[in-house]
Amino acid sequence: MRRKTFVAALVIGQLLWTAVLTLSAAEVEPTALSVLRSGDLMVLDASQGLFLLTTKSGQVRQLTRGFGPFEAMDMAGASLDGGEDLFVTLNLRSSKGDNQTQLVRYNTAGQRVGEWSLPSGLARLSGVAVDARQRVAYVVNTQPPEVYKVDLSRPRTPMVRLPGVRGAQRLGCMVLDARRGRLLIADPYLGRVYAYDLASGQSEVLLEKVGEVGGLALDPNADRLFVADAVGKRILVSNLAGRSTAPTPFAPQLQRQLDEPLGLALGGGNLWIADRDDEEVLLVSGTGQLVRTFSLERIAASLSKKK
Amino acid sequence: MRFPDRFVAARALRMRMAAWIPAMLAVSALAATSSFALDLELSTVQVQGGEVRFNASPPIPADDWPAGDNVQVVSTPRYIVAADLDDITFSRHGFFRYKVYVRPKPGIPGEPVYFPVNGDSKGLFPVQMADVELGIGEGGEGETLDRKRITLLVISAEATDYLIMPPRNEPAKIDLPGEAEIPLSIQNVLTTWPVSVVAFTVPESKIWYKSGLGVRNLRYENQEDFKPFDIRPGMAESMVVLRLVPDSRQAFSKLFFQRANALENEYVTASLEYDTPWGIQDSLDIKIPVRFVPSLPLLFVALLLGTAMGSILPVLAGRRRWAKWPRTFAVSLLSAFIVEVLASVLVYFDSEFKLFGIVLDPSLLGPAMLIGVFMGLLGFRSLDVLEGFFSKEDDAEPEAAK
Numbered sequence: 001m002r003r004k005t006f007v008a009a010l011v012i013g014q015l016l017w018t019a020v021l022t023l024s025a026a027e028v029e030p031t032a033l034s035v036l037r038s039g040d041l042m043v044l045d046a047s048q049g050l051f052l053l054t055t056k057s058g059q060v061r062q063l064t065r066g067f068g069p070f071e072a073m074d075m076a077g078a079s080l081d082g083g084e085d086l087f088v089t090l091n092l093r094s095s096k097g098d099n100q101t102q103l104v105r106y107n108t109a110g111q112r113v114g115e116w117s118l119p120s121g122l123a124r125l126s127g128v129a130v131d132a133r134q135r136v137a138y139v140v141n142t143q144p145p146e147v148y149k150v151d152l153s154r155p156r157t158p159m160v161r162l163p164g165v166r167g168a169q170r171l172g173c174m175v176l177d178a179r180r181g182r183l184l185i186a187d188p189y190l191g192r193v194y195a196y197d198l199a200s201g202q203s204e205v206l207l208e209k210v211g212e213v214g215g216l217a218l219d220p221n222a223d224r225l226f227v228a229d230a231v232g233k234r235i236l237v238s239n240l241a242g243r244s245t246a247p248t249p250f251a252p253q254l255q256r257q258l259d260e261p262l263g264l265a266l267g268g269g270n271l272w273i274a275d276r277d278d279e280e281v282l283l284v285s286g287t288g289q290l291v292r293t294f295s296l297e298r299i300a301a302s303l304s305k306k307k
Numbered sequence: 308m309r310f311p312d313r314f315v316a317a318r319a320l321r322m323r324m325a326a327w328i329p330a331m332l333a334v335s336a337l338a339a340t341s342s343f344a345l346d347l348e349l350s351t352v353q354v355q356g357g358e359v360r361f362n363a364s365p366p367i368p369a370d371d372w373p374a375g376d377n378v379q380v381v382s383t384p385r386y387i388v389a390a391d392l393d394d395i396t397f398s399r400h401g402f403f404r405y406k407v408y409v410r411p412k413p414g415i416p417g418e419p420v421y422f423p424v425n426g427d428s429k430g431l432f433p434v435q436m437a438d439v440e441l442g443i444g445e446g447g448e449g450e451t452l453d454r455k456r457i458t459l460l461v462i463s464a465e466a467t468d469y470l471i472m473p474p475r476n477e478p479a480k481i482d483l484p485g486e487a488e489i490p491l492s493i494q495n496v497l498t499t500w501p502v503s504v505v506a507f508t509v510p511e512s513k514i515w516y517k518s519g520l521g522v523r524n525l526r527y528e529n530q531e532d533f534k535p536f537d538i539r540p541g542m543a544e545s546m547v548v549l550r551l552v553p554d555s556r557q558a559f560s561k562l563f564f565q566r567a568n569a570l571e572n573e574y575v576t577a578s579l580e581y582d583t584p585w586g587i588q589d590s591l592d593i594k595i596p597v598r599f600v601p602s603l604p605l606l607f608v609a610l611l612l613g614t615a616m617g618s619i620l621p622v623l624a625g626r627r628r629w630a631k632w633p634r635t636f637a638v639s640l641l642s643a644f645i646v647e648v649l650a651s652v653l654v655y656f657d658s659e660f661k662l663f664g665i666v667l668d669p670s671l672l673g674p675a676m677l678i679g680v681f682m683g684l685l686g687f688r689s690l691d692v693l694e695g696f697f698s699k700e701d702d703a704e705p706e707a708a709k
Binding site: 046071073124126142143169170172188189190191209211212229231232233 | 360362364365367398400401404425
């Protein structure tokens with residue numbers, strides 16, 4: 001009799017726990033990705049926060065519960081002091097045009113460990129790229145198209161404005177091409193990718209007619225640049241070492257499957273694609289074969305315990 | 308059995324062709340989608356207060372063709388061009404996305420496609436329709452584009468108020484005890500599109516026990532379980548109502564006294580977060596003066612208590628006897644009631660009611676109680692006067708009889 005009561009209580013408890021988890025479930029809309037050394041994936045949701053996707057089990061854990069009144073735009077991962085860090089650009093849009101904008105450093109536990117701000121005004125940061133060796137980060141302003149340099153050794157120091165990107169209309173995501181000492185910066189409005197030389201501050205159009213660029217990923221070993229066209233629902237690849245950098249479709253069979261590809265990340269020779277509209281993260285091999293799809297549609301929004 | 312070599316060769320060729328044909332078809336289909344070199348140009352449009360520039364991305368094969376009331380269609384010599392004005396989205400990079408569909412006319416090669424078109428606005432201007440010149444065609448050398456004007460919706464990305472509410476000077480009356488419904492004359496400035504109210508907040512305050520927002524004739528929602536609703540274009544006034552339930556104790560404290568000439572004795576502030584069909588979010592902050600008004604029975608109770616207190620004081624002080632108190636109280640209450648009514652009429656007609664030089668609002672509990680106390684204090688004297696008056700008459704009657 002006692003055993004039956006115990007089993008019944010256990011079943012009821014399990015049902016209640018499942019109900020609680022279902023009620024607290026959140027839908028994650030991935031906008032940017034970063035691969036950790038462990039092979040796990042950090043996922044950025046613009047309003048809901050940072051999530052950790054354990055790639056072996058497919059489990060997703062929420063690390064930060066949103067960003068307060070701020071909206072996240074982009075994320076870049078870097079290893080600075082032996083550990084791993086994530087740099088996120090955040091914007092607070094004010095109806096009076098008095099925007100606030102920040103670059104915030106998080107550790108992999110989701111704790112805020114540093115921040116840099118621009119004076120409040122009309123700035124709205126979007127892309128971020130980190131040069132871990134030089135201990136600097138670069139961020140871009142959406143409009144006017146400006147580039148800022150951030151000293152990561154000294155938190156809360158002012159950002160230094162570099163020459164702007166000539167001919168650009170609105171700047172989005174970017175990656176660092178360390179080998180050539182340049183930034184590759186997307187203009188999602190004009191559908192271009194600019195090459196911005198860090199030494200001279202000069203910029204030139206690298207790619208054209210690539211749609212609304214939502215994500216960039218650079219494979220330094222193969223010298224290939226992957227481009228996510230959010231509206232064209234496609235991934236393009238450009239051979240930077242080739243005579244022509246004109247992009248070609250990558251994994252064209254995915255075009256029907258993708259809805260709004262945004263963030264891209266490379267890890268272990270594979271490409272990760274964040275599909276915001278479908279609330280999915282796709283793992284694609286270097287040759288363009290779909291390896292696995294991780295659905296983020298309903299995940300338990302449980303905060304990890306802070307150490 | 309052995310087949311002749313030519314049969315084997317023919318079968319091998321057939322098998323090879325069977326394998327190649329689908330592959331060729333797939334490649335040609337892919338080529339058709341990616342190399343269909345159609346170009347779309349849209350000119351910059353100038354409006355009062357700003358401008359909108361357009362940039363078209365490469366075309367994408369269209370599986371469907373837009374339909375509905377807000378689809379703009381134009382015909383060029385070679386193409387049909389359509390834009391669905393209900394399908395405009397706002398990019399997180401601050402520009403608007405349109406979809407412009409293009410279909411070749413019979414005899415013109417090509418498949419239906421749509422162009423993702425980005426619209427970048429500068430300046431602050433109201434949402435409006437504007438004629439935009441378009442060019443469509445295969446934009447190679449020596450090729451000319453078909454030119455035509457299409458009407459598009461142009462929107463400013465800068466802060467624009469899509470919902471407005473004129474400031475309200477007259478306080479909204481809230482009868483106590485009870486709850487109130489305050490009609491809000493919120494206007495959707497868009498003439499064709501609805502605006503969705505997606506969130507509603509009343510800042511935490513001790514005075515409001517519950518608050519809700521809704522459209523008249525619909526079920527009201529509490530702040531906690533608010534459900535979004537649309538404000539239709541050109542919506543009539545007073546269709547949106549704010550429902551407030553004041554905390555009785557806090558509200559009663561406001562009913563006793565108030566500074567002179569003040570019409571309101573509290574404000575309610577609320578914020579309505581709204582969303583436009585193209586994804587721009589903003590908020591409308593509202594501030595409404597409110598005035599708590601005690602119900603008539605409550606006012607009478609205050610008058611009664613004041614009169615009781617005022618009339619009992621001389622007895623407690625030992626200057627009057629208990630025996631006369633009930634009659635005194637009745638007379639005092641009657642006179643207090645008359646004074647209260649007179650004072651209310653005076654105030655209603657913008658006059659002032661003063662007691663010991665202090666301007667009082669007789670519709671509040673404190674002044675009503677004061678009137679009661681004052682009339683109660685005068686009660687014994689009034690009774691003496693009345694008794695004297697009647698006793699004189701009683702004395703006079705026998706003399707007249709004589």
